[in-house]
Amino acid sequence: MLKIITKIPTLFSNLSMRLLRSPARVSIMGFAGLIVCGTLLLLLPIATVDKPLNVVDALFMSTSASCVTGLSVMDIGSQLSLFGQLVILVLIQVGGLGILTISTLLLMMMKGRPTLSGQALIKDTFTYGEGKQTAAAVLRAIFLTAMGIEAIGALCLYLRIAPQAGWSSSAYPAVFHAVSAFCNAGFSLNADSFMGFREDWIINGTLAGLIIVGGIGFVVIADVKDCYISRKKTHRRLSLHSRLALSATAVLILVGTVAILCMEWRNTLAPLSMPGRLLAALFQSISARTAGFNTLNIGLMANETLFFLCILMFIGACPGSCGGGVKTTTVAGLVVMGISRLRGFRRPQVFLRTLTETSMSRATSVVMMSALVITLAIMVLMMSELGDLPHTHTRGRFLELFFEVISAFGTVGLSAGATSSLSTLGRITIILLMFIGRLGPMVIGLAVSQERISRVHYAEENIMIG
Template identity: 45%
Template structure:
């Protein structure tokens, strides 16, 4: 009887719990567990962490956002910091990797359909065994993070004990690779603004963690055997990522050279714009005061945060490939082509439709939450006294949805309702685009009724 009951429950769950829902439940489960652990007396200083603050911190860590309403290094104990470390790793790597186990437990794991779903998360490349990719993800993560820890240890050991240096290196290496941006320093990495070793190591970890595991896998395979061609996906990711980093750095330098960068040495004038261009794409470390940047520089950061990292990575945003596909769509239309062509290949219409849907859903979510944040008691004040709030709240919303973590300093001052709104947006930003893509993939393939076409005036 018990076995029959369990079988019935399993069959019911396998029908009702779609893979997209399992992804969402996986995130919710880890966030709830993290919240409970952070509320334990040993995790934080007395009276420093309310229920909402614990939920916010857990969500920010699991969704690898990095926005903080508390001082991670000061308000959390070593135990609490360790909890956030595991939450970051689980959110950046575990959800993607161990989703296979969730799918298998609910009856999806052994089906071809299941493998297609999980492969779509990693951006499936024909001829690549998905179980091999899964094993590679774990190996790549361990090796890359270990290398980051070793280099950062050599940087942090100057002026501190070996134990302290090791912990700082471990925490920031994992935070950087998982594109979270949590730091146990009170000023993020501003104290290391002029340190080439820290800057270059953190940037490298962010970039590698943000380009996606399938891209890392293909590049390594190609380096071993040049006959193995790089997929269109990998080439788009590498080119788009490079263009965004270089363009972002050049623009920030040009816009800040007479302001924030004025008076800095040549080395810092190069490192600061480059670092902020890299970290704005879903990580959130900062070596300068974001709130002191010019409006033009903030606009550049908003665009970078909205685009974010690449599919199958530890980062968020609409993804570099979505931005590239949208650009290619416009470019091909201007040339008079009805197809979206790149590298002598045509991108499927279904992919283009998903791209537009994801970008629209992302923009709508940001506008919705920004509107909610603006609707507050301060809205009764004269407009000239609250005008700055629009930019601060918009920046906060884009940062939350893009799972970036950069802030103009408004995060700790958020009210309880505003914190809950940002929590929802951080969660939506991490699982929303992925869930939408999976939902579209799993959509019914039944024939739909075709009606007569009629033109609608647009543009």
């Protein structure tokens, strides 16, 4: 017994070293720690205006903010105090940039040195290929870029709302919404999000710009800057990743705008003017993929619109960004592969380049694992929320729960009205889904498993497909 007790510190040390060797595990531990800290702070009586939050609601809000989702079981503008709102704001900012990014920046400020696993995770997350930049340079660029863009967005919002709301009282809402938009969180201090500003071109344009820039990823931002903005004459083209990410983003925004205009023209868009309809459809198309702000009443939308928004939320933002989903380049790669196969090409080709087999294998794995997670979550929610009631007594509820699951997994934050009515088990399910959706099914899988190299290769044989 004494020998076992004396070996406990060694076993714990070995376990810690194994966890820290895996960047995926470090990322999971970091986000879990952030969520726990946020939960404890939101449980304090000072965090709310009236009665303190219960543990499940505090955990839900902390997870939603840390995973930059935006789903909420309360009106944070009226039910949370200034302290509670600042906790949400900090969780959004830290979660958006990534907990490891923030911690490494702090180490740099203290003249510390990031660990090798930390550098590997940063490069894997915010670079591609054989990047020549050091982890410190990447982190510095991320931090300065994010702070600069958020500052510009906050200034634009402040100058727009200050003349009506007051110059002294408009600074905080401007900063809060700028950070929430750039981090693609979707949290708003307004009870109806931005429905009261649905025909305001300045506010909608500023928020849409922040959402797009925050959703394309730091890699694309740096690539565009080097090619078109930097004074250095590099004479090079955008990388394939950047071209595919920007093209997919533009196509999704255009298709989403047209689809929402067609499906909601006589519904939620009916009270608006002609320019207002176009603006509302454009903003909702941009926001639906990852941000979660809304200028239209989601609960009153048609069934086909809600289903289409689910598709946009499932796709999500670009890799290395603040947004979630399976990512635009993942879906774009699979579409390119399908088109190439239909045209008779064995390998997917786009922009005079061939996509690697490794990239396509990862894309397929991400979509399959995501579909599996979503399917399981929907089944759990239907059992916890609907029980054994026949479908004739629960018409419309399936689409609401399906919408909620996709929104949580894609870290979007839009809701058709089911969030506040979820049971305790339903809220816990959404909490887990937001956590998995933020880190990605592939990261979760890599964190809990070890790569195995098979020494035996069996004979190949075809099977019938289709």
